[in-house]
Amino acid sequence: MSTESDAPGRKTVRKAFLKFYRQWPTFGDDSDERAFAEWQALQHSEREAAASLLPAFLSFSAMKGQTVKFAASTYLKERRWQEVPEGMEATTGPSIAATFGKAWMAERFIRLADPCARLPPLTRFQESEIAGGRADRKALWRERMQKMGWPAVNAMHEQAVRYPGRGVRVSPQTVLLSADFEQVRVDGNLWRAWEAEHHAHGYPWLPDTGRVEWVYFPPISDEDGPKAALAAFFDRLERIGRTSGAAAQ
Template identity: 25%
Template sequence: MSQLFKAHLGSTGRKMLAVRLADFADDDGKGIWPTVGRLAQETELSERTVQRFLGEFVDEGLLIVVKKGGGKPGEATRYDFNMAAIARLPSSKSVADGCHGVTHDTVSPVTPTTATGDTDDADGCHGVTQTVIEPPIEPLEREGAREADLKDGDDPSKFVQRVKALEMGRANNPWPGAIASSTAWALQQFEKLTPEERRLAEERRDAYLAECKAQKVKNVALGVYLRDKKFLDVVPSAVRAQAASAKIAVAPFGPVWAGMRALALIDGPEHVEVPLDVRDRIGQTFEALRRGSETRALAYLHGKGIELGPDGELIFPYDFDQAEYRRRTIESGYPRANELHLQAKGRERGIAEARFEALADLCEPVPVGSELFERWRAHHEAAGWPFVPDPGSMPVVYFPKGGPEALNDFETAARAALRQERSDDHAA
């Protein structure tokens, strides 16, 4: 807990309380449960001030509430220090900025005029002559290791976010029982792991849960999974199998959605048939609509480019057969794209194999109504593709990077990425 002696905490009172709390903690910063009254007495702060500082420490993440007190008379709240948060505290000013100048004396000098102490010091620098015991200096190796962690992406400031991700999962698969477990305690166990162990814990999460389900045994709590390093017990082949079958959520109008949709369109339409008696069927539909509403029946014909002759006969355009085939192709010739469109209309998240996540980096957001958005619309119309559903109030919709002109580059990169992902799974 020597970090607290060197940390800048904002005020003398906060520093005094933090150091006193450290006296109650064990070497790992845990097991703090003195009463507010005792802390107030020993720090000479008011109880209200102690309560305020404790609340600030909790809000700032320096203290973790393990168990709330007050259930029984005299029962105190139990706290643990968040060691990762304490390690990130800024250092207080060096002694050189104080009254000793640059001499770095740690014992107040005694002169003939101050033989009974420094109470007569004109500058009021020393209240009493006191030997200050400096806390042990932390090894440079620890600081170097922490810098290395940051370079490798193992940033302690992201630990809370990573533990929450372990709780919630990547594809609507939360850790069973996490809602009733302590996130703070799981965070403490996560912090104790090495960077490599943290990576393995995240990588093997789904495989561990799948293995428990396969063996019909109950999984342990997330904190226990981290504390006991259960991820090391997962057979590597199970990890690879789980990775191969892993699923991801696909957000409507998002980058993965856009990549999957573009490939479905590029693959071309499935075969559709136009019935030989399609003109007779249209005539029958027109007559049925006409019996209910003349206006509605005429609108039906207008939508198909058909005119009503003076004698009541239907006049079909010269290219009716080609236009009808094109219409049916757009409506039903791209089932995979239309399935994505249906999900987007309902603002529903889809599910896809994890390998499709590689498409996200190949797509870009396009502002709705922009010049590029309209170029995409024109390209879809020229290609006979169904365009994206109405995005409503969404400001952007994702499309392949580079606009319609770069679709060939997108296809090449996308198929290469998916082949690589699949070959990695098979090699595993």
């Protein structure tokens, strides 16, 4: 039977668990109770190892081409952090994400989560073209949004074309958010579906990827395709808190 003196200890354990759990790739779609039960079953030193080695575990899984989709309870019960090779330290600070790679794309979507910037009004010439039936207002506004609505995203695109080897600085949180991203072939059907989804929102689309044939996007788990995947990513971003690691370009 619990006693009053036990409460602070349980609160501390719960707080540490939530800090770990909110970084798990399937957070929100997972079983909180099951994961917490496994967390409580661990020794204090094991909890510390499970939490501190999580970024390294996700990075190691990505290096092997594996997507982490299993529950946090499985990670804890099977002590999966022990799979991390000795010497492979957890990411504790900003890192450079390769252009068009997982973390680079996650950073890009994080920036797209920002509201569209305030746009200047259409020009007199454009208004004249609309009045004469030679232009469509919605199309002109969409084009304006793509060019000026998300300047931080366009800055990434410009750098990707001019200096593809530079990459972009991202936070450990961004690396974690990208852990379950999946490859999409450039110019393939799914690529076109993602392009259409960007167009529907007025988002700027990706620039020429050069020799890169595969680019990473949020995972698609149902028939709704990119629309549902994008909504799920933004929802997860909102729930865990946005921590963009972008450096000033």
